Amino acid sequence: MNLSDLAAKGAEPVGALLSLTLAPPADGEEPGAWEEAFITGIEAAGESYGLPLLGGDTIALPAGAPRVLGLTAIGRSINGVPSRSGGKPGDELWLVGAIGDAMAGLALLETDAEATGPLVDIYRRPVPQLAAGRALAPLAHAMMDVSDGLLLDADRLAGASGCSATIDLDSLPLSAAFRDARGVTRDARLFAATGGDDYALLAAISSERAQAVRQSLPSGTIFTRVGTLGSGEGLSLVAGGKPVELPETLGHEHRAT
Amino acid sequence: MNLSDLAAKGAEPVGALLSLTLAPPADGEEPGAWEEAFITGIEAAGESYGLPLLGGDTIALPAGAPRVLGLTAIGRSINGVPSRSGGKPGDELWLVGAIGDAMAGLALLETDAEATGPLVDIYRRPVPQLAAGRALAPLAHAMMDVSDGLLLDADRLAGASGCSATIDLDSLPLSAAFRDARGVTRDARLFAATGGDDYALLAAISSERAQAVRQSLPSGTIFTRVGTLGSGEGLSLVAGGKPVELPETLGHEHRAT
Structure with a gap:
């Protein structure tokens, strides 16, 4: 998630700060085993993406307290930092990456x-679109990552x-694994468009520039035009050239309890 | 604390990221009152020191969970970043600021x-030595802030x-309020040298350069030579030109439980 945030700003990773709580182990739990596994995983991910663990903080909590983990990723943008607000009618x-895979993976795990399989892998280990983000940053009018569902995030942008x-x-970019698992029906497409956890990038690009942008992306990048911005406000859906009613839920809303 | 860390690296504040947990209020507690007061205080402190709240994260926890707060301060160093390890025999x-006030204030509160009064104020609202830190950064061989007690932190440097x-x-720089409250006995000096929470800066500076360094500091800065580095290892104390036995505890050691 942190790396996808950097990708959405066209930034290259510099390093991460981790804060974590430490509490006495629960009965039967080996002291520090969870923490050791977690740090090993963080370090492996950081090594893959050039995000070394630079520092952070530890906080002692009493036994039975929930674990609280905070990761701050620091990145460096060289070619401009796109906001969400620069899109024009x-x-x-355009989307970088496929959507729906992660939620299809989660649905498999719930059963x-x-x-x-590949859908479960994508749910568990989403791949941040760092190289594409850096290429798009100076060319897109607006950009964000799609983490809460394409429809919700497109509405926000x-x-x-x-x-x-x-x-x-x-037009939605659906992977072969997604099509195999869920088909390509209207419902499957709505599932993919509202599911969240995709960590794709959504960019608003002038139509004159879109093909040039494609040339600047790393080869093999999944890059798909999924819609347009217009004057006015609000979100509309079409399929087969005809309007489609919006689903009740556009994506995953975070709510603090 | 965060701002003192920036000062110790000669950095000017850029902004802060705050993560905090949110849980349902305890019985009789007004929902969000604590959080609102806390954020108001953070914003006031940030305004004083040019450290705007840039973002962060919130985490929902169940009722009864302890609050976990994490603040990451981001700073910018222009004239070099002193480490702890550059000191030479x-x-x-040299110390920037007085020591002992905060612990004397805490002792008053415990009674x-x-x-x-001024000692309580300094305990509750330590003042980070930002301007002095920026001036010292390019001139000191090594620098750190004194947060756990001068003797412990000098031993670390x-x-x-x-x-x-x-x-x-x-030689210890003791404020008038400290002298009034605790006197200037050997015990009072050891109390000041081991107390912690001072947020003074400790710098290792070549003897030829020390007086020039003084000229570069903001006027009114308390700047005091408190000792020397030598070859070999370990910490020694002197008073009246004679060796003094080290106290049992050099300062405040943080231990995760």
């Missing part, structure tokens, strides 16, 4: 906690930009 | 929770620098 909305947005359900 | 150890350190108890 007439811009095209069978031992499930494996359009709202911040003072535009309306239209998403074409037929 | 023959360097003089009378309603106590007021000397150890990191591969040197021994000698501290002269007679």
